[in-house]
Amino acid sequence: MTRLGILLSGRGSNFEAIAASVREGRLPGCEIAVVISNVPGARGLQTAKALGLPAVCIPSKGVGREEHDRLVLRELSGRGVDLICLAGYMRLLSPVFVAAYPRRILNIHPSLLPSFPGLHAQRQALEHGVKISGCTVHFVDEQLDHGEIILQAAVPVLEGDTEESLSLRILQEEHRLYTEAIARVIGISGPGETVR
Numbered sequence: 001m002t003r004l005g006i007l008l009s010g011r012g013s014n015f016e017a018i019a020a021s022v023r024e025g026r027l028p029g030c031e032i033a034v035v036i037s038n039v040p041g042a043r044g045l046q047t048a049k050a051l052g053l054p055a056v057c058i059p060s061k062g063v064g065r066e067e068h069d070r071l072v073l074r075e076l077s078g079r080g081v082d083l084i085c086l087a088g089y090m091r092l093l094s095p096v097f098v099a100a101y102p103r104r105i106l107n108i109h110p111s112l113l114p115s116f117p118g119l120h121a122q123r124q125a126l127e128h129g130v131k132i133s134g135c136t137v138h139f140v141d142e143q144l145d146h147g148e149i150i151l152q153a154a155v156p157v158l159e160g161d162t163e164e165s166l167s168l169r170i171l172q173e174e175h176r177l178y179t180e181a182i183a184r185v186i187g188i189s190g191p192g193e194t195v196r
């Protein structure tokens with residue numbers, strides 16, 4: 001059994017997509033061991049509770065980065081987590097965190113990295129005038145939206161796109177891609193295979 005730990009700070013739609021994949025058998029051998037938010041009141045935390053999943057808030061406000069990371073690490077190891085999925089987790093991880101789970105921390109970002117890391121990736125893409133954007137699932141290191149790329153999906157940028165319309169088009173791909181990347185990392189889908 002692969003025990004997933006989900007870290008989020010807000011809406012949690014990627015978490016919901018992963019939870020649906022687990023429930024519907026697209027990630028055989030996986031279970032969600034815990035959902036952790038650094039933001040009290042994050043919608044994703046409410047969703048986790050509603051789904052009957054362990055949901056824990058570890059507030060980061062006013063806490064040092066490493067101190068907070070150690071609290072999160074303690075929760076993750078206490079829950080026997082094997083693989084961590086950052087899903088809209090608005091925190092940079094400290095070296096201590098990254099070292100604790102080598103090649104076992106994934107993140108999803110709404111651009112084709114290495115283009116447009118950081119906040120408002122979709123707005124950055126529009127401002128730059130790119131014709132193709134998309135999303136990336138990558139292993140996490142100490143740098144922001146950086147680390148070995150696992151999978152990417154491309155979407156067109158259309159005439160008249162707004163930040164909202166582009167974000168929505170990318171988000172639909174994100175929801176599919178994250179499951180596919182998890183499957184790839186834990187070895188339940190080989191290269192070239194698609195889990196939908």
Ligand code: GRF
Pocket residue numbers: 008010011012013014015044087088089108109110171174
């Ligand atoms: C997504 O666009 C993700 O790529 C980025 O933050 C957003 C989180 O959305 N890292 P949600 O909370 O999963 O709905």
